[in-house]
Amino acid sequence: ASNFVLRNPVDSYVQHTSDMSEHEVNTERVEVESRGVNHVEGGWPKDINPQEVEQTIRFRKKVEKDENYVNTIVHLGTLMEHCVKQNNAINIYEEYFGEEETAELEDEPPSAKTINVISKLTPFFDVLLSKRDPNVTKRTATHLSWHPDTCKKLAVAYSSLEFQQNMKDMSFDSYIWDLENPNKPALVLKPSSPLVTLEYNPKDSHVLVGGCYNGQMAYWDTRKGGLPVEVSTVEVSHRDPVYGAIWLQSKTGTECFSASTDGQVLWWDIRKLAEPTESLVLDITRKGLLENALGAVALEFEPTMPTKFMVGTEQGIVVACNRKAKTPPEKITSTYSGHIGPVYALVRNPFYPKVFLTVGDWTARIWSEEIKESSIMWTKCHLSYLTDGCWSTVRPSVFFTTRSDRTLDVWDFLFKQNGPSLSLKVCNEPLSSLRLQDNGCVVACGSKLGTVTLMEISSGLCTLQRNEKTLAAAMFERETKREKILEARHREMRLKERARSEGQESEVQERLVEDPQEVLDRARREFF
Amino acid sequence: AEVEETLKRIQAHKGVIATMVINAEGIPIRTTLDNSTTVQYAGLLRQLTMKARSTVRDIDPQNDLTFLRIRSKKHEIMIAPDKEYLLIVIQNPCE
Numbered sequence: 298a299s300n301f302v303l304r305n306p307v308d309s310y311v312q313h314t315s316d317m318s319e320h321e322v323n324t325e326r327v328e329v330e331s332r333g334v335n336h337v338e339g340g341w342p343k344d345i346n347p348q349e350v351e352q353t354i355r356f357r358k359k360v361e362k363d364e365n366y367v368n369t370i371v372h373l374g375t376l377m378e379h380c381v382k383q384n385n386a387i388n389i390y391e392e393y394f395g396e397e398e399t400a401e402l403e404d405e406p407p408s409a410k411t412i413n414v415i416s417k418l419t420p421f422f423d424v425l426l427s428k429r430d431p432n433v434t435k436r437t438a439t440h441l442s443w444h445p446d447t448c449k450k451l452a453v454a455y456s457s458l459e460f461q462q463n464m465k466d467m468s469f470d471s472y473i474w475d476l477e478n479p480n481k482p483a484l485v486l487k488p489s490s491p492l493v494t495l496e497y498n499p500k501d502s503h504v505l506v507g508g509c510y511n512g513q514m515a516y517w518d519t520r521k522g523g524l525p526v527e528v529s530t531v532e533v534s535h536r537d538p539v540y541g542a543i544w545l546q547s548k549t550g551t552e553c554f555s556a557s558t559d560g561q562v563l564w565w566d567i568r569k570l571a572e573p574t575e576s577l578v579l580d581i582t583r584k585g586l587l588e589n590a591l592g593a594v595a596l597e598f599e600p601t602m603p604t605k606f607m608v609g610t611e612q613g614i615v616v617a618c619n620r621k622a623k624t625p626p627e628k629i630t631s632t633y634s635g636h637i638g639p640v641y642a643l644v645r646n647p648f649y650p651k652v653f654l655t656v657g658d659w660t661a662r663i664w665s666e667e668i669k670e671s672s673i674m675w676t677k678c679h680l681s682y683l684t685d686g687c688w689s690t691v692r693p694s695v696f697f698t699t700r701s702d703r704t705l706d707v708w709d710f711l712f713k714q715n716g717p718s719l720s721l722k723v724c725n726e727p728l729s730s731l732r733l734q735d736n737g738c739v740v741a742c743g744s745k746l747g748t749v750t751l752m753e754i755s756s757g758l759c760t761l762q763r764n765e766k767t768l769a770a771a772m773f774e775r776e777t778k779r780e781k782i783l784e785a786r787h788r789e790m791r792l793k794e795r796a797r798s799e800g801q802e803s804e805v806q807e808r809l810v811e812d813p814q815e816v817l818d819r820a821r822r823e824f825f
Numbered sequence: 826a827e828v829e830e831t832l833k834r835i836q837a838h839k840g841v842i843a844t845m846v847i848n849a850e851g852i853p854i855r856t857t858l859d860n861s862t863t864v865q866y867a868g869l870l871r872q873l874t875m876k877a878r879s880t881v882r883d884i885d886p887q888n889d890l891t892f893l894r895i896r897s898k899k900h901e902i903m904i905a906p907d908k909e910y911l912l913i914v915i916q917n918p919c920e
Contacts, residue, residue: 360854365909367828370846373905373912374831376892380903381838384918 438743440494441732445502449476450483451732451741453749456491456510456538471495471507473519474749485523488515493538500550506567508539508555516567529570535559541596541608556608558592562618577618591616595643599650605630607653609640615655617666633664635672642686642731648693648766652773656686661698661708665777668784673776676708677715685731691759693769697740701727705742707758711768719758723750840917842900847871847911854910870913874906 360366436455444450452473471492472482486492490511498504506516507525512535515525535557545552545564552574554564563573595609604621613636618629638658645653651666652673659679662672681702689695694711703724706717723742730743738759743749836844836857845856847867856863878890893904896918905912 356852357854360848361828366854369907369910370828370912371831373907373910374835376905377835377903377912377914378838380892380894381835381841381914381916384901384916385839 436491436747437729437745438747438749439730440492440496441730441741441743441749442496442505443732443734443741445497445499445735450474451476451749452486452495452497452505453743454492454495454507455747456493470523473505476751484519486517486525487523488525489513489528493540494542496542496544496553498544498550500544504567506542506544506553508535508542508557510538512536512539512557512559514539514542514553514555514563514565514570516570527567527570529565530572533572535561535563537592540594543596543598543606545598554596554598554606556593556596558594558611560592562593562596562608564620575620594639595641595655597643597645597653599645601650607643607645609643609655609657611639613637613640613657615640615643615664631669633669633672635662635664635675636660638682641684644687644696646688646693647690649770649773654686654688654696656683656698659683661686661696663776665773665780668777668780671780671783673773673780674710681727684727684729687731687733689759690733690735692761693766694772695758697731697733699723699728699731699742701729701745703727703744705731705740705752707754709758711765711772719754721752723752724748835914838916842915842917844915845913847913849909866913867911870902870904871911874904874911878906 436457438453439456440454442452444452450473452471454471456471469488469491471486471488473484473486475483486495486505486507488507488509490509490513492507492515493510494508496506498506503519504516505519506514508514511531513531514529514534516527517523518526535555537557537559539555539557541557542553542555544550545554549566549568551567552564553567554562556562560578562577564575565573591610591612591614593608594611597607597609599605605617605619608616608618610616613634615633615636616629617631617633633655636655636657640655640657642656643653653664653666655662655664655672659682660676661683662675664672676698679700681700684699684701686696686698689697692709695707695709698706698708698717700706703722703726705721705723705728707719707721709718712718724744726744726746726748728742728744731740733740736759738756739751739753741749741751832844832846832855835841843856843858845858845863845866846854847870848854851867851871853860853863853867858866873895874890874893877893881888881890890906893906895902895904900915900917903914903916905914
C-alpha cells in the first residue's frame with residue numbers, strides 16, 4: 298500500500314444514451330430483361346380441343362342455350378346501348394376553347410438537371426484485370442461524340458492523358474453507350490492503343506474514326522464489331538497523341554483529317570489508311586520545318602467553308618489555314634495569339650461562322666476572323682483551368698465551358714456579360730470534355746475519372762428568343778468595330794514611335810531616363 | 826332470339842366497329858372479329874376487368890363495377906362485365 302499515492306480528484310465520465318449501431322442495407326442487384334408473351338387461345342374446358350372447329354361450335358351453341366346467358370346478355374345489352382348512344386350524341390373530349398396563348402415570357406431562372414450518369418463502376422471485363430491488380434485504373438473521358446441521326450448513342454473515347462502514365466493494366470477500350478442502357482456499353486471499341494479522340498461520320502452513322510494515343514488513326518464500322526476495320530501504319534502516322542480528328546465534307550464521305558502535338562496536320566482517306574493523302578507542318582515562320590512547328594491540340598472545320606480550317610496549338614496560338622493554297626508556306630493564312638496556355642477547344646459559332654470561341658488556360662475568348670490582334674470578347678480569369686467549350690446549337694449567344702474545378706458554366710452574353718448565367722457542379726471530379734447534342738437541350742460532360750454525365754438544360758436556355766439573332770449579330774459587330782479602332786490606333790502610335798525614334802537616335806540615352814515620367818505624363822494627358 | 830336481336834341492334838349503331846361476348850374463362854362465345862384478334866382482346870380485357878373490379882371493391886366493399894370504358898386515340902372500348910360473361914363493344918366515337 299505504500300507504493301501507491303492517493304489521487305484526488307479523479308476524472309471519470311458518465312454517458313446516458315441508448316446504444317446504437319450502424320448497419321447498411323442494400324437490395325440485391327437484379328438483372329432485368331424484356332420479353333414478350335404470346336397469347337394463345339386458352340380457357341377451353343379439358344374435353345374440348347380448341348383446334349377442332351366442330352367442338353368449339355358445339356360448345357358455343359350449348360352456352361347460348363343457357364338461360365343465364367340470355368338474361369345476362371339482354372341486361373348488358375341495354376347498358377351498352379345507352380353508352381354507345383351517349384358516345385354518338387356528344388363528343389366529350391372535344392376541344393372547347395381554342396389554342397390558348399402559351400405563356401410568353403419564360404421568367405424562370407435558368408437551370409439544368411442531370412438526366413443520366415454513365416460510369417464504368419463495375420464493368421465485367423475489368424474484373425479479370427483487377428485480380429492481378431487491386432485498383433481498376435480510371436481513365437479520363439477525353440472526347441465525346443453524339444450519334445449524328447438519333448442522338449441516342451454517345452461514343453466516348455477514354456485514355457489517360459497524364460504524362461508518361463503507362464500502366465499495364467489500363468484497358469485500351471473505348472465505348473459506345475446507348476442512353477437507354479447506361480449500365481452496359483452498347484459496343485466496345487478495341488484499338489491497339491487508347492483513343493484520345495473519336496468522331497462519328499456525319500454522313501454515315503455506322504462509321505467512326507478515332508485518333509490514338511500513339512499517333513495512329515483507326516476507323517470502325519459499328520456493324521462489324523469492336524475491332525478497327527483498318528489502322529494507319531505507324532511509320533507514317535503522327536508521333537504524338539492525335540488530339541483532333543474531324544471528318545471532311547467530300548463526295549465519298551470517307552475523308553478526314555487529324556492533328557497532333559507533333560506539329561503535323563495529316564489528311565487521310567479511310568479507304569486507304571496506309572498513308573496520308575496530304576500533310577501540313579504547323580510552322581508559323583512558314584518554312585515548313587518540323588523543329589519550329591507548334592503542337593496542335595484542337596482542330597476546327599466548318600462544313601460550309603470546305604477549304605479553310607483552324608488549329609489551336611499548345612503554345613496558345615490559333616492558326617487559320619487554307620487547304621487549297623498553292624505552296625505549302627501559303628497554307629497558313631493567319632495566326633491569332635492571345636492565350637497563355639494550350640488552346641483546348643476551338644469552335645466556330647454555328648450561326649456566325651466568322652466568330653469563333655477558344656478555350657484555354659484560365660479564360661475563354663471569342664474572336665472574329667478579321668481581327669488578328671486580339672479577341673473581341675473574353676471572360677475574366679477563373680481560378681481553375683478551362684478544359685473544353687462549345688457553342689449552343691440553337692442560340693447564337695449561348696456557349697458552354699467546363700472547368701477543372703468540376704463545374705459546367707453556361708454563358709449567355711446577351712443576358713449577362715461579366716459572368717456565367719448558370720454555373721453547375723456536375724460531379725466530384727474535374728471535367729475534361731463537353732459535347733452538346735444537336736437539339737441543343739442535352740449536354741454530355743466527361744470527367745477525369747471516366748464518368749459521363751448527361752444534363753438537360755432548362756428550355757429558357759435552349760429556345761431561340763425573338764430578335765436574338767439580330768442582337769447577337771449587332772453585339773459581334775460592335776465588338777469587332779471596337780477592336781478594329783483599337784488596332785488602328787495602336788498601329789498609328791507604333792508608326793509615330795518609330796518615326797520619332799529614327800529622327801532622334803542621339804537622344805536615345807537621355808530619353809531612356811526620362812521615359813517613365815514622360816510616358817506617365819502623356820498617359821495622364823491622354824486620359825483626361 | 827332476343828340475344829340475336831340485342832347484339833344486332835348494338836352492332837347497327839353508328840361507329841360500332843366490333844362486338845364480342847366472352848365467358849368467364851376467356852372463351853369468345855360470339856364475335857364479329859377474326860379469331861386471333863378476338864382471342865387477344867379476350868385475354869387482355871378479361872384481366873383488366875378483374876383488376877378494375879377488385880379495385881372498386883377494395884375501395885368500398887359494397888360497390889361493384891358496372892361498366893368500363895377505355896378511350897384511346899383511335900377508338901373506344903366499352904366493357905359491360907357480369908359475373909359470368911363479358912360484353913365488349915369497340916366503337917369509333919368521333920365523326
